[in-house]
Amino acid sequence: MPVLQQEHINSLSPLIYPFEGHPSKTKEAHLFDGEKENDIFLSLVYDGKDNKYPKQFHNGLFVTDAELNGHNIDKGNSFRLKCFLWVIDKDSIKIIWEMTSNVKRGEYVFGKPFVCHTNITGENGQAYIGGEMYFCVNGNIYVNFRSDRFGVVASQEKKLMAIKYMEDCDYKNIINTENNL
Amino acid sequence: MQTKNIFLLDDEFPKIKEFIDGNIYEKAINAENLYHLALNENWKSLNHLQQLIKDIITSEAFKIGLISLSGYAEPELALQDIESGIKPDILIYDWQYGAEINHSNSQKWLLEILEKTNSFVFVYSAIEPTIPQFLNKPAYSQYLDRFQLFFKGGKNPQSFSSEEFIYQYIISSAIKKGRIQIDGINIEFTTNDYLSKASDILYLQRILGYQYLLDQLKKVDFSIDTASVEKILNDSNGFLFINKAKGYLITSENRLIQDKNINGLEKISYLDVVKQYTLSTLESVLERGILHL
Numbered sequence: 001m002p003v004l005q006q007e008h009i010n011s012l013s014p015l016i017y018p019f020e021g022h023p024s025k026t027k028e029a030h031l032f033d034g035e036k037e038n039d040i041f042l043s044l045v046y047d048g049k050d051n052k053y054p055k056q057f058h059n060g061l062f063v064t065d066a067e068l069n070g071h072n073i074d075k076g077n078s079f080r081l082k083c084f085l086w087v088i089d090k091d092s093i094k095i096i097w098e099m100t101s102n103v104k105r106g107e108y109v110f111g112k113p114f115v116c117h118t119n120i121t122g123e124n125g126q127a128y129i130g131g132e133m134y135f136c137v138n139g140n141i142y143v144n145f146r147s148d149r150f151g152v153v154a155s156q157e158k159k160l161m162a163i164k165y166m167e168d169c170d171y172k173n174i175i176n177t178e179n180n181l
Numbered sequence: 182m183q184t185k186n187i188f189l190l191d192d193e194f195p196k197i198k199e200f201i202d203g204n205i206y207e208k209a210i211n212a213e214n215l216y217h218l219a220l221n222e223n224w225k226s227l228n229h230l231q232q233l234i235k236d237i238i239t240s241e242a243f244k245i246g247l248i249s250l251s252g253y254a255e256p257e258l259a260l261q262d263i264e265s266g267i268k269p270d271i272l273i274y275d276w277q278y279g280a281e282i283n284h285s286n287s288q289k290w291l292l293e294i295l296e297k298t299n300s301f302v303f304v305y306s307a308i309e310p311t312i313p314q315f316l317n318k319p320a321y322s323q324y325l326d327r328f329q330l331f332f333k334g335g336k337n338p339q340s341f342s343s344e345e346f347i348y349q350y351i352i353s354s355a356i357k358k359g360r361i362q363i364d365g366i367n368i369e370f371t372t373n374d375y376l377s378k379a380s381d382i383l384y385l386q387r388i389l390g391y392q393y394l395l396d397q398l399k400k401v402d403f404s405i406d407t408a409s410v411e412k413i414l415n416d417s418n419g420f421l422f423i424n425k426a427k428g429y430l431i432t433s434e435n436r437l438i439q440d441k442n443i444n445g446l447e448k449i450s451y452l453d454v455v456k457q458y459t460l461s462t463l464e465s466v467l468e469r470g471i472l473h474l
Contacts, residue, residue, distance in 0.1 A: 029390060075473040077473050101318060103313045103316045103317065103329075109383075110346075111383075113328070114322075146470060151470075152432075155440070178437065181427070
């Protein structure tokens, strides 16, 4: 059951634009040049409906136990080097390695020359929800909803269905880091 | 304080007979000769670079020996010096050399520079829009925190021009004081308890918003120091919640608070977050909604 089914859509809806519903951020004020375009990254975006590792994944990107604890990944914190960004768009889950170079973004957001969630969707693209995922050597996949564009405003129902959809895509041993709060 | 070594790589420095005859372009061009070129020659479309050289050389930091500036007309000359142990702290790298159209040498030299130094590299080019395709590659990913692309003569309307940014980056790396421009407004900057470099002001911009920050800068006489950063953060009335028992900061509007019935939260102002942790911690919480400490 790789692409979204009606059951998923019912709980994941509505699709939202970046920052839509955010209490303090807007697309107009908080989306910078380099964060708006997705065309140059599409070839690197992996369609997770096939439940395999993302395109840029290699064994060196498995999170070790030491990194898991040291960076509090299991509690939802970030470890950029091994972080994969995901969104669920109208069709399926899309994934990209966060450290994919985006030098254009670095020009406008100094110190952040790598991709963000809107480099998957594009400025005017919509998604149901988004966050980060980490593939760990212990076999678990740690998933959070830390995306100010698509995750912060998500309801519990959306989050739970996002996890279920990933499981339906046959991703195994998913740990929702919000359960560790 | 240690002298900051600045390398400037560009094959379009004005070529004058006197320097050609003296083989000046075949090795590191010293600051005196760069200044001579900047003062006396027509740099055509490189007038922004010309001004940057003038600004660096006439800066207080340069005069008291905290900055050393060398120019190279070819990257290979700079790499020779790097191999011989002369390491730049900051390197300004022109992307285009000669008539090369496939950019393979530009990519190769940049990677070599990143591999052989710990420098921060400004990739500086007039063809900036086309460069990302060459740099958005895995080979550069491990160096993403060490280089920055800039458009020659370009301007980000919400912050510094490319040259202003490079200039203030160099100056504030060398000394604790400087003057920066944001949107044409001069702002006096002093390294303080919260911001170590003038470019760190972009944290404030991202946290508080561009317009709000500009309005607040007026109230602190366009001067950034410890007291003014505290005033700006304090006047924002911004706050988060902290869960001391579980050790995390969470944004006040985060819906997890309701969804998970989270108790035991205490209010903590933006200023106290920055005092107890860092400005980058505050930015991370605001971006991610929650951050374990």
